[in-house]
Amino acid sequence: MNARSVRAAVALLLLAAGFAGAAGAQEVTLRLVSAFAENGIYVQRLQPWIQKVNAQGKGTLQINFIGGPKAMPPFEVGNAVKTGVIDMALSTGAFYTNVMPEADFLKLTQVPVAEQRRNGAFDAINKVWNDKANMQYLARMVENQPFHIYTNKKVDKPDLSGQKIRITPVYRDFFQALGANVITTPPGEVYTALERGVVDGYGWPIGGIFDLNWQEKTRFRIDPGFYDAEVSLVMNLPAYRKLTDTQRNFLQQQLLALEAENSFWARYSTDEIARQEKAGIQTIRFDAATAKAFHDRAYDVGWAAALKQSPEIAGRFKTLFAPK
Ligand code: 173
Ligand code: 173
Numbered sequence: 001m002n003a004r005s006v007r008a009a010v011a012l013l014l015l016a017a018g019f020a021g022a023a024g025a026q027e028v029t030l031r032l033v034s035a036f037a038e039n040g041i042y043v044q045r046l047q048p049w050i051q052k053v054n055a056q057g058k059g060t061l062q063i064n065f066i067g068g069p070k071a072m073p074p075f076e077v078g079n080a081v082k083t084g085v086i087d088m089a090l091s092t093g094a095f096y097t098n099v100m101p102e103a104d105f106l107k108l109t110q111v112p113v114a115e116q117r118r119n120g121a122f123d124a125i126n127k128v129w130n131d132k133a134n135m136q137y138l139a140r141m142v143e144n145q146p147f148h149i150y151t152n153k154k155v156d157k158p159d160l161s162g163q164k165i166r167i168t169p170v171y172r173d174f175f176q177a178l179g180a181n182v183i184t185t186p187p188g189e190v191y192t193a194l195e196r197g198v199v200d201g202y203g204w205p206i207g208g209i210f211d212l213n214w215q216e217k218t219r220f221r222i223d224p225g226f227y228d229a230e231v232s233l234v235m236n237l238p239a240y241r242k243l244t245d246t247q248r249n250f251l252q253q254q255l256l257a258l259e260a261e262n263s264f265w266a267r268y269s270t271d272e273i274a275r276q277e278k279a280g281i282q283t284i285r286f287d288a289a290t291a292k293a294f295h296d297r298a299y300d301v302g303w304a305a306a307l308k309q310s311p312e313i314a315g316r317f318k319t320l321f322a323p324k
Contacts, residue, residue: 028247029062030239035077035091037187038068040211041268042142042231045261046090053254061247063088074186078103082134084236090141092231094168095186100132101309104169106140106230107147108302110323113140113259121320128313129234136240138233139255142205144265146225147171150209150218151201152194155284158222158294166190166202170227173305174298175203190214205229207265207272215279222284224291226298233258 032050036042050063057063066072072080078096080086093103106125109116116122122137129137147170153163161179165171168184175182183199193199194217202214206225209215233255243251277283286294306314 026244026246027057027059027062028243029064030087030235031064031066032088032090032233033066033072033077033080033086034068035072035074035089035095036068036231037211038070040068040187041208042090043068045141045264049254049258052257053251056254057250060250061243069186069188074188078133078135078234081234081236084238086236087239088138088233088235090231090233092170092229094170094230096133097169099135100128102128102132102306102313105306105310105314105317106232107170107227108299108306108317109228109230109321111321112143113262115324116140116320119320121317124316124320130237133234134237136235136237138235138251139259140230140232141258141262142229142231142265143262144269145205145207145229145231146269147203147205147227147229148225149175149201149222150204150214150220150281151222152217152219153200154220155222158286158290158297163200164198166193166199168203171203174226174301177297177301187212191217194218206269209272210275210279215276215281218281220282220284221276223286224295226295227302 034043034046047065050065054062066086072086074091074095075098077086077089077091078099081089081091081096082099093106096103109121111119111121113122116125126137129135149160149165151160151163151165159179160175163180165175165180165182166185166189167175167182172182172184183193185193187204190199190202190204191212191214194202194214201218201220204214209218240248285291303314303318306317
């Protein structure tokens with residue numbers, strides 16, 4: 001090549017890079033998978049948000065909803081975010097303890113996510129998620145959803161001995177402390193497990209049991225609830241860092257708007273409790289002292305397990321997650 005054709009080639013390359021910049025760098029499309037069912041309450045609430053992001057984010061940032069558990073098994077979603085197979089996920093830490101055991105610690109928060117953003121908890125979470133999972137923890141879109149024990153075997157005290165209970169890592173240590181035999185399954189296998197008598201009951205938050213028709217196979221709910229269901233958006237860290245300032249600021253504004261809708265969940269709990277009662281699900285209640293001991297034990301067992309697993313991280317989180 002002579003000097004002139006080199007200059008021409010360089011000019012062409014610069015032009016091509018310029019076009020790529022114009023078409024590619026300013027609008028990014030992020031692929032999102034949900035670890036929760038597409039017809040369930042979490043995705044029902046996520047869909048209008050995605051639509052709004054895509055309407056307002058034209059030319060900046062778009063989200064492509066790939067699907068739910070039919071597109072990818074729920075317990076593989078975390079690893080897919082970590083490795084960048086997908087950009088973003090709606091999931092819960094309990095579903096990606098295979099990426100890092102600390103993922104499940106977020107069930108132990110006792111302050112709202114808005115306060116977590118103020119008191120440093122959110123940043124502390126992100127440091128761990130960045131370092132250990134190659135993820136950015138974007139937003140918590142579910143709050144005020146305590147977990148409960150649902151069972152077909154009546155009890156008159158907090159004792160699950162002789163019961164087979166479906167779990168995820170959320171419930172393992174607590175339910176074992178209560179004497180249960182536990183079986184881990186994704187939500188999609190709960191109905192069949194109940195139907196076949198493989199399990200007597202299951203752990204799940206106060207809301208959502210109707211989404212997969214579990215009310216048909218559920219006789220009792222044990223009160224009180226314990227912990228707080230953590231359902232959040234997470235993102236592959238390199239994909240997050242690749243966003244331009246404009247894209248990241250736009251996304252951040254949308255994430256804060258999503259969290260600002262979290263007052264929905266308290267109303268939803270009230271509605272779901274009424275709906276369960278109407279469906280014939282009986283509530284098992286303990287006397288006040290037993291109920292308090294049950295609730296306290298859930299946290300004691302949960303934190304003991306976390307501190308044993310990761311003393312330094314759990315110790316940091318415990319202060320930041322404590323009720324005021
Ligand atoms: O599957 C589960 O019971 C579970 O761990 C979970 C976590 C957050 C929300 C809903 C369910
Ligand atoms: O002790 C801990 O919290 C822990 O397991 C850990 C692991 C990696 C980095 C920092 C702490």
